[in-house]
Amino acid sequence: MERILVATDFSERSDRAIRRATLLAKTTGASLTLIHVVDDDQPQRILQAEQQASEAVLAEQTLSLRKIDELACTFRIVLGDPFEGIATAVREDNADLLIIGPHRRRALRDVFVGTTAERTIRASNRPVLMANGVPAAPYRNVLVAVDLSECSATAVRALQQLGLETSAAVSVIHVFDAPAAGLMVQASSTKDQIKAYLADEEERASGELATFLEECDLMPTRRIMKYSESSTAHTICAAAQEISADLIAVGTRGRTGIAKALLGSVAEEVLRISDRDVLAVPPGRD
Structure with missing residues (x-):
């Protein structure tokens, strides 16, 4: 495994995905790419503000992973639909693995439109790891x-x-x-x-x-x-x-x-x- 892509929306669920990705990268020597998708279906002013704010957060997270965890890490912001945006980034980066956080369990919404995790997985043609557990150690x-x-x-x-x-x-x-x-x-x-x-x-x-x-x-x-x-x-x-x-x-x-x-x-x-x-x-x- 050489390249891991981690989807983040800056939530605690995404933090779990980043932590699992960090453990896997240390074990396998893979590089990390953090990806955040900004919905482009909104006014330009709001879109630009969200891009700038997202870039600041991603730059801080990436710097921490480089300095503290000593990992090769970059970030990327994609404009568009979250699910298609992530899938496109996985293909363009030729990622070996996509890691996402656990989905929000909302029964009625899940029944009618599927969970965020499922929609992301359906859009991806690479293995997807959903990090449900607390990532305290490598898999045993x-x-x-x-x-x-x-x-x-x-x-x-x-x-x-x-x-x-x-x-x-x-x-x-x-x-x-x-x-x-x-x-x-x-x-x-x-x-x-x-x-x-x-x-x-x-x-x-x-x-x-x-x-x-x-x-x-x-x-x-x-x-x-x-x-x-x-x-x-x-x-x-x-x-x-x-x-x-x-x-x-x-x-x-x-x-x-x-x-x-x-x-x-x-x-x-x-x-x-x-x-x-x-x-x-x-x-x-x-």
């Missing part, structure tokens, strides 16, 4: 959620390319589906019959996961198999809590169809509910 325990799709393989490769697995224990979770389980319950199958069926499905899924990991050249310290009884995202987040993971990595789009192991809708729900950092990886660069 990473949980990668996979559905065995090419999108999940891309997420694994991104984790490796960013160097996020070098100093952390990496666990993998695969939430598998057992489509006949519900029908067996309706057909009054015995508990032993259902248990045996789930065991067979888990064994099958475990074999598929082993093949997937071998193809990805990943040897996790732990493999977690979970049957998808309800929300896949909640299952992933619960597993992250159980193993004390401080980072969850997911692909932003995945398998479609009957299985419903969608690392697309799943990724969005993880972003909404996780109290851990989330690395959202898109399918690939344009």
Whole structure:
């Protein structure tokens, strides 16, 4: 990892993103660029005043990161729509990683227009790290959620390319589906019959996961198999809590169809509910 871009709106949430970026830059040797987007849909006088004020704050933050943290750091102000402005800056700077702060959880607004984090991630074609947790130390325990799709393989490769697995224990979770389980319950199958069926499905899924990991050249310290009884995202987040993971990595789009192991809708729900950092990886660069 060579270049990290951090989006800031000068809030406490953004301060969390900058702190996480600082820790990653120290670990990987990457350079930092702070980016702030100024909405250009306002009177020129106000626009210029906001630009000047933003430049003063960014210059102070950049100087602090250079002198105190001894990092290579610059800043950039972009005029335009916040989401498209950030995405454009990521592409133009050829950033390896975009870091943003946690979104504001506003239930009704989130339902209708999506969270700021989700809209930013949809506009970006590079991995996006949402810094939810308090960034006190480098990552020690990473949980990668996979559905065995090419999108999940891309997420694994991104984790490796960013160097996020070098100093952390990496666990993998695969939430598998057992489509006949519900029908067996309706057909009054015995508990032993259902248990045996789930065991067979888990064994099958475990074999598929082993093949997937071998193809990805990943040897996790732990493999977690979970049957998808309800929300896949909640299952992933619960597993992250159980193993004390401080980072969850997911692909932003995945398998479609009957299985419903969608690392697309799943990724969005993880972003909404996780109290851990989330690395959202898109399918690939344009």
